[in-house]
Amino acid sequence: MTDVTDKAEAKLDRPLGQKNEARAEARAAKKLSKAAEAQQKLTSPGATIAAIIIAVIWTIPTFGLLVSSIRTPDEIRSNGWWNIFVSPSFTLDNYAAVLTTQGASSANLGSYFVNSLVIAIPGALFPIILATMAAYAFAWIKFRGSGAIFVLIFALQIVPLQMALIPLLQIFSGVLGISGTFPAVWIAHTIFGLPLTIFLMHNFIAEIPGEVIEAARVDGANHTQIFFRIIIPLALPALASIGIFQFLWVWNDLLVALVFSGGTADVAPLTQRLGELVGNFGRNQERLPAAAFISLVIPLIVFFSLQRYFVRGLLAGSTKG
Amino acid sequence: MRGLSEFWSDLFEKFGLMILGLAVFAAVVGLILFLADRAPKKGRDVWQLLAFVAPALLLLLVGLIYPAARTATLAFFDRTGREFVGLDNFVWMFTQPDILLVIGNTLIWVALVPTLSTVIGLAYAIFIDKSKGEKVLKSLVFMPMAISFVGAGIIWRFMYEYRQEGFSEQIGLLNQILVWLGQEPQQFLVDAPANTFFLIIVMVWIQTGFAMVLLSAAIKGVPVEIIEAARLDGANAWQQFRNVTLPGIRGTLVVVITTISIATLKVFDIVRAMTGGQYDTSVVANEMYTQAFNRGEQGYGSALALILFLMVLPIVVYNVRVMRQQKEIR
Numbered sequence: 001m002t003d004v005t006d007k008a009e010a011k012l013d014r015p016l017g018q019k020n021e022a023r024a025e026a027r028a029a030k031k032l033s034k035a036a037e038a039q040q041k042l043t044s045p046g047a048t049i050a051a052i053i054i055a056v057i058w059t060i061p062t063f064g065l066l067v068s069s070i071r072t073p074d075e076i077r078s079n080g081w082w083n084i085f086v087s088p089s090f091t092l093d094n095y096a097a098v099l100t101t102q103g104a105s106s107a108n109l110g111s112y113f114v115n116s117l118v119i120a121i122p123g124a125l126f127p128i129i130l131a132t133m134a135a136y137a138f139a140w141i142k143f144r145g146s147g148a149i150f151v152l153i154f155a156l157q158i159v160p161l162q163m164a165l166i167p168l169l170q171i172f173s174g175v176l177g178i179s180g181t182f183p184a185v186w187i188a189h190t191i192f193g194l195p196l197t198i199f200l201m202h203n204f205i206a207e208i209p210g211e212v213i214e215a216a217r218v219d220g221a222n223h224t225q226i227f228f229r230i231i232i233p234l235a236l237p238a239l240a241s242i243g244i245f246q247f248l249w250v251w252n253d254l255l256v257a258l259v260f261s262g263g264t265a266d267v268a269p270l271t272q273r274l275g276e277l278v279g280n281f282g283r284n285q286e287r288l289p290a291a292a293f294i295s296l297v298i299p300l301i302v303f304f305s306l307q308r309y310f311v312r313g314l315l316a317g318s319t320k321g
Numbered sequence: 322m323r324g325l326s327e328f329w330s331d332l333f334e335k336f337g338l339m340i341l342g343l344a345v346f347a348a349v350v351g352l353i354l355f356l357a358d359r360a361p362k363k364g365r366d367v368w369q370l371l372a373f374v375a376p377a378l379l380l381l382l383v384g385l386i387y388p389a390a391r392t393a394t395l396a397f398f399d400r401t402g403r404e405f406v407g408l409d410n411f412v413w414m415f416t417q418p419d420i421l422l423v424i425g426n427t428l429i430w431v432a433l434v435p436t437l438s439t440v441i442g443l444a445y446a447i448f449i450d451k452s453k454g455e456k457v458l459k460s461l462v463f464m465p466m467a468i469s470f471v472g473a474g475i476i477w478r479f480m481y482e483y484r485q486e487g488f489s490e491q492i493g494l495l496n497q498i499l500v501w502l503g504q505e506p507q508q509f510l511v512d513a514p515a516n517t518f519f520l521i522i523v524m525v526w527i528q529t530g531f532a533m534v535l536l537s538a539a540i541k542g543v544p545v546e547i548i549e550a551a552r553l554d555g556a557n558a559w560q561q562f563r564n565v566t567l568p569g570i571r572g573t574l575v576v577v578i579t580t581i582s583i584a585t586l587k588v589f590d591i592v593r594a595m596t597g598g599q600y601d602t603s604v605v606a607n608e609m610y611t612q613a614f615n616r617g618e619q620g621y622g623s624a625l626a627l628i629l630f631l632m633v634l635p636i637v638v639y640n641v642r643v644m645r646q647q648k649e650i651r
Binding site for chain 1 (some may be wrong): 328331332335336338339342343346350354357358365366369370372373374376377378380381383384385386387388389391392393395441444445447448449452453458460461462463464465466467468469470471472474475476477478479480489490491492493494497526529530531534535538558583586587589590593594595597606609610613614619622623625626627629630633634637
């Protein structure tokens with residue numbers, strides 16, 4: 001049991017103190033069969049080779065883009081990235097060019113990069129906080145109709161964003177007058193993120209042992225106190241994993257940004273600018289690899305450093321459904 | 322230097338706005354909880370309940386439920402949203418060859434992407450199960466999940482890039498491989514109908530990691546004892562997989578296929594970033610955006626959104642039914 005997901009799972013379960021015994025038993029049973037496992041492992045070198053082939057195929061496209069991004073513009077245009085192994089040459093000029101140069105025709109990615117951060121941080125925090133509050137109420141406050149409302153929220157996940165865009169834009173531009181501003185994008189992402197984040201947070205919070213909460217109730221704690229003193233500390237790993245999930249989702253989004261950001265360098269995120277650059281693929285060919293890689297940097301850092309939490313967030317939503 | 326100082330002032334201004342936004346949000350949420358805490362003792366529990374659920378419910382009501390209902394209504398109105406036109410928008414949809422093609426493409430997407438992602442993801446999960454370096458191998462295939470669809474689109478634009486033979490060297494790897502094999506280079510993204518398939522490959526590339534991670538976790542959940550018993554009974558690797566592993570992960574398989582199917586139906590960014598929907602590659606989600614926001618055809622756009630919803634619906638209904646059945650078995 002060395003895989004990332006199990007480690008994360010063990011980490012989450014420890015404070016909750018559930019199922020540990022059952023898990024320990026399962027582990028002991030697994031240890032006994034280690035020898036058998038080892039035997040089986042040796043029997044399938046073919047499977048390993050097939051796996052490595054798939055892994056290579058899956059990695060080459062991204063790797064090619066990374067290599068392209070550090071070649072000179074002339075070379076990007078005239079031959080393929082694999083030639084770097086024949087005639088190596090490196091430059092960081094592309095990155096400098098797409099990040100810092102100003103003007104209508106330049107990529108000006110620095111500004112869009114800032115926009116992406118300014119969109120994604122509240123875009124992840126707002127829904128996750130509201131979702132945790134709602135999830136607590138659905139899991140631990142008894143009220144009439146809570147089951148039905150929760151199912152309705154779950155069902156809202158299937159409403160395609162496309163269904164909500166036109167009227168929501170009308171509300172933003174007509175009633176609130178905030179269309180094309182950061183708050184508009186934040187609110188849109190919060191709304192669209194809520195159904196899934198409520199559902200996922202509920203999965204975690206519902207697993208907190210009832211005795212803990214009942215004991216606090218008996219001691220006279222009200223819901224706000226329980227929420228801040230018990231739920232938040234215990235649900236911290238879940239908050240982290242679902243927060244990361246939501247952050248990546250917002251960072252990578254194009255549709256919401258296209259509709260609500262107004263499309264200018266003042267508000268629009270990297271994805272939108274990249275989309276525009278791809279629109280003139282031929283003209284921007286030498287800039288695109290560096291530009292694309294700048295947009296990938298944050299997700300890849302988040303992904304590789306916090307992978308276990310990311311996976312945990314995914315599993316919570318999909319296996320308990 | 323001017324550019325740089327502009328960048329810094331821009332940065333401070335935007336981050337300032339963000340911090341202000343976060344502060345306002347914290348203040349509002351804090352105030353709501355504080356007031357509920359100070360409510361008269363008699364109805365305090367009710368007020369606290371409202372404080373917890375009202376913000377989320379209000380946002381969903383105003384931002385998702387009402388707009389979705391309104392879009393469903395707008396689908397029966399003309400482009401201005403004022404004149405009721407009955408089923409005209411749907412008649413238009415099913416009589417335009419362009420739009421029929423778009424719907425057909427969407428069906429091809431939803432048939433191929435979940436199937437291919439799941440099959441490859443499952444095979445990979447089994448291949449790497451308990452193998453050396455499992456963690457690294459997993460990360461490599463899972464990585465595209467972290468990349469934006471636009472980023473993936475650019476990555477694959479370079480893979481598919483075409484240069485006319487004899488005029489210049491190929492810069493796209495796939496065409497270079499074709500040339501090395503002595504074949505003619507192809508315009509992967511231009512030649513219909515194959516180009517839709519090449520767009521689908523990008524989505525499969527992204528979703529396989531998702532399928533693999535979930536299925537890998539499910540495979541590890543299948544009791545070792547049963548697998549060993551099957552092996553003692555003389556079952557070969559395929560029989561073990563077919564009769565033990567597969568039934569053991571059925572629930573996860575349904576979840577994986579459902580999730581990928583829904584994501585596929587809504588796919589928008591890949592088509593937008595790679596062909597813009599040209600060369601007969603458009604899908605419903607992209608066409609909806611084009612009609613509603615580029616052409617100002619609100620009625621058409623709403624009708625397409627409604628069709629998209631109707632396409633998602635059966636998948637979800639099926640999923641809920643399977644979930645119920647499994648609960649009964651348990």
